[in-house]
Amino acid sequence: MRITKEKRQENHDRIVAIASxxxxxxxxxxxxxxxxxxxxxxxxxxxxxxxxxxxxxxxEASAKGFVETSDRYAGYAVGxxxxxxVSRAHRDARGKGCPAAxxxxxxxxxxxxxxxxxxxxxxxxxxxLQANLAQNNxxxxxxxxxxxxxxxxAVVLSRACPDAxxxxxxILDTCRADCHATLAERR
Numbered sequence: 598m599r600i601t602k603e604k605r606q607e608n609h610d611r612i613v614a615i616a617s618x619x620x621x622x623x624x625x626x627x628x629x630x631x632x633x634x635x636x637x638x639x640x641x642x643x644x645x646x647x648x649x650x651x652x653x654x655x656x657e658a659s660a661k662g663f664v665e666t667s668d669r670y671a672g673y674a675v676g677x678x679x680x681x682x683v684s685r686a687h688r689d690a691r692g693k694g695c696p697a698a699x700x701x702x703x704x705x706x707x708x709x710x711x712x713x714x715x716x717x718x719x720x721x722x723x724x725x726l727q728a729n730l731a732q733n734n735x736x737x738x739x740x741x742x743x744x745x746x747x748x749x750x751a752v753v754l755s756r757a758c759p760d761a762x763x764x765x766x767x768i769l770d771t772c773r774a775d776c777h778a779t780l781a782e783r784r
Contacts, residue, residue, distance in 0.1 A: 609647045612637050617658035617665070621699040622692035625655055625707070655707070656714045662696035663718030667725060675729045675744070676780055682748045683773040685766065688755045697722065697745075698752040719745070744779065747772055 600608070615637050619628045630651060631641045648654045670678045681687065687694050696704075697719055704715045726741035734740065751772035758765035 605646075608637070608639060608643075612639070612644075612647055613654070613657050613661055616654050617661045617696075618692040620655065620658055621662060621694055621696060625700065625703050652708065652711060656711045659696050659700065659704070659711065659714050660718065662699075663714075663721060665693075666695040666697075666718075667721055670725065675726060676777060678726070678729075679744065679748060679773060679776045679780075683751045683769050683776065685769060688752050688765070688769065689760065691756070694752070695722075695749070697749045698756070701749065702753075740779070744776055747776055 612633065616628065616633055619633060619636070630644050634641045634644050644654075648657075670681065673681065682695070687698070691699055696715070701715065704712055722745055723738070723741045726744060727737045730737040730740055751768055755765045755768045758768070
């Protein structure tokens, strides 16, 4: 039975959305094609009707995750973005969180094409921060890069600790406060 182009696109989008969340939750190697397709309600064999390889899906799902992250923080002032990003809620919502915090370590070992997707996603986050910092700030890009690196690093380190540990929260609290101190110095 043939499916319509609309249904095919709907299936494709569902696979990408589910993969994006699963990859951020479990990592790239922690998600098998069979498990992913079962969760999407499709057959394992149907995967290759949508993607040439798992690598192609990884790139598309990662790009989707970066778009979701940018959309989530659109309209936030920099301080508000720092508060939301460097938070226990973000740390604990691995599957819904930023791909930079969830997958950068793994992406660094992937082929150039996937790393390019991460580079574009990270550039988008830097550009959004930079635009927010640009008023009378000749150092806006450097500051945006520094703030993003500290925010991502704080979430990564906090996630590496047991959830209930005091250190996990201390990392978030300390880095969030330091980001705000950096922002106050800029004024």
